[in-house]
Amino acid sequence: MSDESADRIPAADLPPGAVRGHGDWAVGNRGDDRYFAVSRRCRHQLADLADGSIDADGCLVCPWHQSRYDVRTGEMVEGPRGFLGYHGPTPLYTQLIAAVGKLARLRVRRAVRDGDDVVLE
Numbered sequence: 001m002s003d004e005s006a007d008r009i010p011a012a013d014l015p016p017g018a019v020r021g022h023g024d025w026a027v028g029n030r031g032d033d034r035y036f037a038v039s040r041r042c043r044h045q046l047a048d049l050a051d052g053s054i055d056a057d058g059c060l061v062c063p064w065h066q067s068r069y070d071v072r073t074g075e076m077v078e079g080p081r082g083f084l085g086y087h088g089p090t091p092l093y094t095q096l097i098a099a100v101g102k103l104a105r106l107r108v109r110r111a112v113r114d115g116d117d118v119v120l121e
């Protein structure tokens with residue numbers, strides 16, 4: 001039995017620039033009703049991307065080491081800046097993780113506005 005309300009989120013909870021957790025998904029609004037839903041665990045060290053932010057390019061930025069994701073494809077477009085508790089330059093490591101993140105993409109669902117809700121399809 002499916003629960004249709006399970007994949008609906010009040011649009012009022014997703015103002016432009018917001019990212020929220022919804023089950024296994026990080027759901028956000030890039031502005032102009034451009035919503036997205038991607039799987040919630042960062043490909044680097046599994047940070048919760050629902051705590052991330054949206055940058056000026058519309059990418060989802062991981063809260064831990066600032067890896068950037070294209071939310072349309074789930075691809076990591078820029079690798080982490082640091083690892084574990086360290087935050088700072090790690091050039092070769094950053095490139096290596098970004099290469100892995102291009103292959104091991106986040107899962108992506110369509111998220112569209114339907115009346116007062118955002119629906120995950």
Ligand code: FES
Pocket residue numbers: 042043044045046047062063064065066067079080081083
């Ligand atoms: S856990 Fe996301 S960039 Fe490190």
